[in-house]
Amino acid sequence: MNNSRAKNLWLLIIPALLFLAAAVCAQGYITKVEDSGFEKHTRPAVSFAHDAHNEAAGIESCNTCHHMYEDGKLQDQASIGMECSSCHLDGYSGRLELIRVYHLQCKSCHLDQKAGPVQCAQCHRKEE
Amino acid sequence: MHEIYQLASGILVWVALIVFVGGTAGRLIRMAITARKKDAVIYQYFSFYYALRSILHWIIPFGSMSMRARPAMTLVAFIFHICLIITPIFLAAHVILIAESWGIGWAYLPNAVADIMTILVILGCLFFLLRRIVQRDVRYLSTPGDFVLLLVVAAPFVTGIWTYHQWSGFEIAGIVHMLSGELMLICLPFTRLFHMALFPFTRGYAGSEAGGVRRARDW
Amino acid sequence: MKTSEDFQAAAEEKRIYDAGIEEGAKKLTPEKIRSVFNELMQTEGGARLEAYTKACVHCGLCSDACHHYLSNDRDPRFSPAGKVKQTIIEIVSRKGKVDADFMKRACEIAFTECNLCRRCMIYCPFGIDVAYLMLFVRRACHQLGVVPQYIQDTAHSHAATYNQMWVRDDEWIDTLQWQEDEARDEIPDLRIPIEKEGADIFYSVIGPEPKFRAQLIYQMAVIMHAAGVDWTMPASQGWDNSDMCMYTGDSEMTARLKKIHFEAALRLKTKRIVMGECGHAFRSVYDVGNRLLGWKMPPLQMIHAISFYSEIIEQGRLKIAEKFDRPVTFHDPCNIVRGRGLHETARYVINQVCTTFIELEPNREHNYCCGAGGGVINCGPPFKNKRVQSNRVKADQLAAAKKKGAEVVIAPCHNCHGGLEDIIRHYELGLELKFLGDILYECIQKE
Known part of the structure; x- marks a missing residue:
């Protein structure tokens, strides 16, 4: 379930949303996208419901996102447990590069799939 | 939404940039050629030293008598123009988007600073709008196009701060923000916004004649 | 507060009758205005015209620079940009499709509501030369034959006599000799050297000096004498450095006038030109005529009387007997x-x-x-x-x-x-x- 659809639901049936939110929070399914590579945040961290997202997006293979490259070749194994910054922070401009790859990871897929948030404010929601 | 976003953040950015750069360069080149034919004096009298001398006096706040005579206008005009140019170039979100697309990046402003600068641009637009309505000579000089241009300039800043703060309807505001920013760039070479590109030339030539021929100050 | 309609009405009430404008306008047709204007745009309307009309953002910073605006209760129509708006902007945007009444008003604005003093140019952040724009309008007026009568008369005088005041060749020489005669009562060995080849200084004046301010020639002769200057004035055309054609938009005539002035100085093989205390004449020789003739700078050194006075005082050639003691x-x-x-x-x-x-x-x-x-x-x-x-x-x-x-x-x-x-x-x-x-x-x- 993507965010904009969640918003529509929220607008339509508030009790349902409250129930859903309570449910996922209780189960710890919503997490923040955190990375120790960011000393401080330019924008609020992105909320990300891992399982719900993958179910809605039909992602089965971990290394679709948690990719692993060796000599420029995508490996079969996944990089679960590693932070993006452990590979991507040694790029040309540090933090900007890390931001760039995070955005490429999420946004370019959303654009390809024509699903999911793409504008700045759609992901980097202010704390309610 | 995805289609519009893709259009506004993709091809339309290119259209806007090409029209802005190409239109500005094209118009300036055309004027330079016309000047060769009909205003030969410009090439004869143009002096980099005196042009620069004059430009400097006019881009330093209160550097000219005219600016000192109208301190409020001078202050607003300087703050407005500085924020108008600096904010979009050094806004974090813009720098990041450019880094994503072109792999180049530069330093960006803290969000709070950009926020204040955006508000200053919007207040500047309001000041100029008010001035066009209230001050008699400016009202007389104003054309409908002048009001439209104020709107064109204000629009990307109003929608920008709107989507940044995630006020209601921010998704629409985000799209309008991109489109209106592109519209402003496209308008630049073909409307009075072109004064931006003409400034160094008109001021520089005025300074050249004043300094090189007339031996007088023009500020 | 009056609205601009009130000003419009007020302006119409006290419309000034000028034969040159009225009679000239009678001969205009919309076709003639359009064709003359389009031709002028083709030949002379260049980058400056475009830049000056397009760079203006209607900010009104020029208004307070203009004495007409300040003196007419800040009527916006007298603001420099206001005058541009009422004249050249209108003509350009309508591509010359304006009528005779419009040209009458444009003529009155360009000729009588702007002194081409360029004060606004140093108050405009863009350095827009409103004088250039007003002169462009005057040039169109000249080509259309709609010019205020009195100034057109002086332009005719320039064309017919090469001086501004219908002074005949013999009257000119008579005046110089008359002033020399008068001055010799005071200083017996004073001369006004006419046609002296190889003199250091070629002294030129404006037409009105021999016509009705002849004592100025007398005074200058005394100053020249006291400073021991080797000077001369020509006996024939070219003695008048003034130029009303520059202001009527008759550039062709301006070029002829400046040419004969320079040629008189060169014919006498003088080293440089000193001009009497006149401003517009200085502009015409130093800043306008030379351009029309294709010279970046005047072909021989040319200075205004002020520079000349300063020079002879500084060199100690002119001694002050007693300072002028009134403030x-x-x-x-x-x-x-x-x-x-x-x-x-x-x-x-x-x-x-x-x-x-x-x-x-x-x-x-x-x-x-x-x-x-x-x-x-x-x-x-x-x-x-x-x-x-x-x-x-x-x-x-x-x-x-x-x-x-x-x-x-x-x-x-x-x-x-x-x-x-x-x-x-x-x-x-x-x-x-x-x-x-x-x-x-x-x-x-x-x-």
Whole structure:
């Protein structure tokens, strides 16, 4: 379930949303996208419901996102447990590069799939 | 939404940039050629030293008598123009988007600073709008196009701060923000916004004649 | 607060009749206006016209620079950009499709509501040359044959006689000899050398000097004599350095006038030209005529009387017998201050010759125009009242100097003289008006 659809639901049936939110929070399914590579945040961290997202997006293979490259070749194994910054922070401009790859990871897929948030404010929601 | 976003953040950015750069360069080149034919004096009298001398006096706040005579206008005009140019170039979100697309990046402003600068641009637009309505000579000089241009300039800043703060309807505001920013760039070479590109030339030539021929100050 | 419609109505009530404008406009047809204007745009409407009309953002910062605007209760139509809006912008945007009535109004604005003093140019952040735009309108008026009668008459005089005042060749020589004769009563060995080949200095004056200010030639002869200058004046055409054609938009005639002036100086193999105390003539020779003739700078050195005075004082050739002891103030003429930066030179001379000097506020490049220059005074009696009323701010400026003690106003320019004379009389300021030469003549050691 993507965010904009969640918003529509929220607008339509508030009790349902409250129930859903309570449910996922209780189960710890919503997490923040955190990375120790960011000393401080330019924008609020992105909320990300891992399982719900993958179910809605039909992602089965971990290394679709948690990719692993060796000599420029995508490996079969996944990089679960590693932070993006452990590979991507040694790029040309540090933090900007890390931001760039995070955005490429999420946004370019959303654009390809024509699903999911793409504008700045759609992901980097202010704390309610 | 995805289609519009893709259009506004993709091809339309290119259209806007090409029209802005190409239109500005094209118009300036055309004027330079016309000047060769009909205003030969410009090439004869143009002096980099005196042009620069004059430009400097006019881009330093209160550097000219005219600016000192109208301190409020001078202050607003300087703050407005500085924020108008600096904010979009050094806004974090813009720098990041450019880094994503072109792999180049530069330093960006803290969000709070950009926020204040955006508000200053919007207040500047309001000041100029008010001035066009209230001050008699400016009202007389104003054309409908002048009001439209104020709107064109204000629009990307109003929608920008709107989507940044995630006020209601921010998704629409985000799209309008991109489109209106592109519209402003496209308008630049073909409307009075072109004064931006003409400034160094008109001021520089005025300074050249004043300094090189007339031996007088023009500020 | 009056609306612009009220001003429109007020302007129509007191519309001034000028035969040159009215009769000229009768011969206009929309087709003629369009074809003349389009041709002018094709040949002369270049990058400057485009930049000046397109760079203007209608900010109104030029308004306060204009004495017409300040003097007419801040009527926006007198703002420099307002005058541009009513004339050239309108013609350009309508591609010349304007009628005879429009041209009449445009003519009156361009000829009588702008002195081409360029004060607004140094108040405009873009340095837009409104004088250039107004001259463009005047050029169109000239080509359409709609020009105020009096100034057109002087242009005709230029065309027929090469001088501004219908002075005949023999009258010119007679005047010089008459002034020499008079001066020899005072200084027996004084000469006004006519046609002296190889003299150091070629001295030229404006047409009105021999016509009705002949004593200025007398005074200059005395100054030249006292300083021991090797000088001459020509016996034939080319003696008049003035140029009303520059202001009627008749560039072809301007070029001819400047050519004959330069040629007279070159024919006599003089080293340089010194011009009398006139502003517009200086502009025409130094800044306009040379361009029309294809010279970046005048083909031989050419200086204004102020520079000349300063030079002979500095060199110790001119001795001051007794300083002028009445408090003086100084009016900076546009064409030699904004036009040639002679403000400090003038102050040097004044401080050498006068005991008390009081500044006008504003001064130097920022001085207000006299209201007469740019050919406005030459549009003659029909516009005189309007011209004087349209420079109330000058009267206020002079009155403030008088309050500080000034008794004498020095204006080293003929047009300024004419304008200030009318202002001083109309506003009953009780100030005396002098050329710098008047004071020098009074104060120097003559033998």
